[in-house]
Amino acid sequence: MDEEVLMACQECDALQRVPWVPAGRKVRCRGCGTTLYHHPRGGLDRPIALLLGAMVLYVLANSFPLVTLDIGGASRETSLIGTAWALYNHDMKLLGILVFLTSLAVPGAILFSTLYVLVGLRLQRSLPGLRQMLALLSHIHPWEMADVFVISILVALVKMSGMAEVIIDAGLYALVGYILLGIAASASIDVFVLWRRLERIDHFSHGELSFEAGK
Amino acid sequence: MTVLLRAKSLGLASCGICRQVVRLPLPSATQPKCPRCGGRVHSRLPHSLVRTWAFLIASMVLYIPANVYPVMKNTYLGAESSNTILSGVALFLKEGDWLLAFVIFTASIVVPLLKMVSLLYLLMSVRKPPVARRARQQTVLYRVTELVGRWSMVDVFVIGILTALVQMGAISTVEPGIGAMAFGAVVVLTMLAAISFDPRLIWDQEKQ
Numbered sequence A: 001m002d003e004e005v006l007m008a009c010q011e012c013d014a015l016q017r018v019p020w021v022p023a024g025r026k027v028r029c030r031g032c033g034t035t036l037y038h039h040p041r042g043g044l045d046r047p048i049a050l051l052l053g054a055m056v057l058y059v060l061a062n063s064f065p066l067v068t069l070d071i072g073g074a075s076r077e078t079s080l081i082g083t084a085w086a087l088y089n090h091d092m093k094l095l096g097i098l099v100f101l102t103s104l105a106v107p108g109a110i111l112f113s114t115l116y117v118l119v120g121l122r123l124q125r126s127l128p129g130l131r132q133m134l135a136l137l138s139h140i141h142p143w144e145m146a147d148v149f150v151i152s153i154l155v156a157l158v159k160m161s162g163m164a165e166v167i168i169d170a171g172l173y174a175l176v177g178y179i180l181l182g183i184a185a186s187a188s189i190d191v192f193v194l195w196r197r198l199e200r201i202d203h204f205s206h207g208e209l210s211f212e213a214g215k
Numbered sequence B: 001m002t003v004l005l006r007a008k009s010l011g012l013a014s015c016g017i018c019r020q021v022v023r024l025p026l027p028s029a030t031q032p033k034c035p036r037c038g039g040r041v042h043s044r045l046p047h048s049l050v051r052t053w054a055f056l057i058a059s060m061v062l063y064i065p066a067n068v069y070p071v072m073k074n075t076y077l078g079a080e081s082s083n084t085i086l087s088g089v090a091l092f093l094k095e096g097d098w099l100l101a102f103v104i105f106t107a108s109i110v111v112p113l114l115k116m117v118s119l120l121y122l123l124m125s126v127r128k129p130p131v132a133r134r135a136r137q138q139t140v141l142y143r144v145t146e147l148v149g150r151w152s153m154v155d156v157f158v159i160g161i162l163t164a165l166v167q168m169g170a171i172s173t174v175e176p177g178i179g180a181m182a183f184g185a186v187v188v189l190t191m192l193a194a195i196s197f198d199p200r201l202i203w204d205q206e207k208q
């Protein structure tokens, strides 16, 4: 394999021909040291398996309460949507929408569209909208904050623990599991490698068997 | 060591979405579309500096009400109290919750301020020709700034969770304050500022 790829670093614009490395290795920019791409181990099957697990846990995390608070016999529970809804209902509509998007909608959208893209590539098919979804993923990634939300729950619980009884519910365990699987999955995904796979599928489906790297 | 050429100096640009290297048309009347992903390819993000300045200044302005106004109003057995971000941290310290005080202080005060200062520094320094080692450090600084920004949302989420949980009628209630709204806007605006900044500008104007 002495295939090469022409890349320009996204952070310093240095143009360079880099080798197409085997799985498990990463390539750094010769100018600034940024990772240009990493070729994850485990092919497509590993992230698909991890994300399927994450999807089950995401559904569970949204089906059960996360925590319950008990003050003198009166108890209240909340969930991801419940937190957004509480802000929305207490005259903080925009803040409620922001919490809904960052803790629930964007993580869900990323999860489902990543799975769709991976399954499409695994089946060697350009499923409808696959290209757009892969492009969308690069844009919405910074707005995914489910992990920040979990830390926030812990902060809120410690704050409340002095004056009330705090019960951790099934939803929180599912949410933590979902985040851990999500971290493992994103470590086994590289967007540049996915685009190259997609390109290969397109070339084959158009009957062009020759593949020129970096042109 | 071979000398590295910048893609821009050869009339090439990397697609921001799929990283395909694309040749830019010389009179850049029309922005070329990427042959691989169909996205628009820019040699540098359009109006990067103006947009970063705009988001940054807006976030600095809103940072004032975010700290002056209460982020949370709490009633406990009839006694009412309201807290700003800083008085909330002070309360944790008074109660001996050092870890929580540290978490909230870092996420709500240190991170937003560091983001603003480092973006300000980057915006100032791109006007001067780069020195190789400093350009490298600035690139790292930018990457860190972009990565840590989302953690500022901790306070907004905590306020939301407490608002949802602590609604016990006469015993205790929590209401979000107007400061929380301003603080949420600060987090979003500093993130938009970081996203609008094109780190490749750090390396421009280099003497070849």
Ligand SMILES: [Zn+2]
Pocket: A009, A010, A011, A012, A013, A014, A029, A030, A031, A032, A033, A034
């Ligand atoms: Zn670089």
Ligand SMILES: [Zn+2]
Pocket: B015, B016, B017, B018, B019, B020, B034, B035, B036, B037, B038, B039
């Ligand atoms: Zn592209």
